Amino acid sequence: MDDPDTPPSPDRREALKARHRRAILDAARALMTEIGGTNFTVDQLAERADVSRRTVFNHFPTMDDIVLEVFGEMVETIVDSFDANLASQVTGQLGAASVFGQLAEALRAADLFTTMTEITRIFGDEGTAPTPRQAVLFERAIQGLGARLSQITLGHHPSADTFEVEVMCAALVSGALVAHRHWSEATGGVDTPESRRVWDELLGRLIALTRNGYGALT
Incomplete structure (x- = not known):
């Protein structure tokens, strides 16, 4: 005893x-x-x-630090899914595809929508825009995601150019923040078949812009 x-x-x-x-x-x-x-x-x-x-x-020094930690655990599910999806492509399913093509497909398959709706519900009431504090917390929490995705991609493609991979991942994560804002404003951040369609469309546009450039804007 x-x-x-x-x-x-x-x-x-x-x-x-x-x-x-x-x-x-x-x-x-x-x-x-x-x-x-x-x-x-x-x-x-x-x-x-x-x-x-x-x-x-x-x-935890502050309550915001607790919120960020919870959000970080939610984002971790995206990272784990991205890693598994990318690994399945590297082992042969899409082995001939470009690194960007594999990265984009892994991102599509990671079910960002479910996490986005949960984040929106936590950081602001459905149907309302996030407060400045909530927007800052959201961006702080997602800042490291691009670096994590870069590390995973380079782990599966060690011969890829590090600079190019980091730029691609940073562009996709930054673009996802913009897509989330447009999606939230257009749909109120609710989980409906229509809001899923809007998210899929925005994600598709983001991937196309990152792959092909900015068309008339250039």
């Missing part, structure tokens, strides 16, 4: 910290889903996670 007067071992302390951090993030995502936004208090979060206010701020 453990001695109650004996401090927990380093391993147990780390396990407890990890458990608290996970509880905070899970509670934050649950609250975001329930209220359809990020306007919950630290007291509500601490109560849901069954931790103290102090524990919340021991793990």
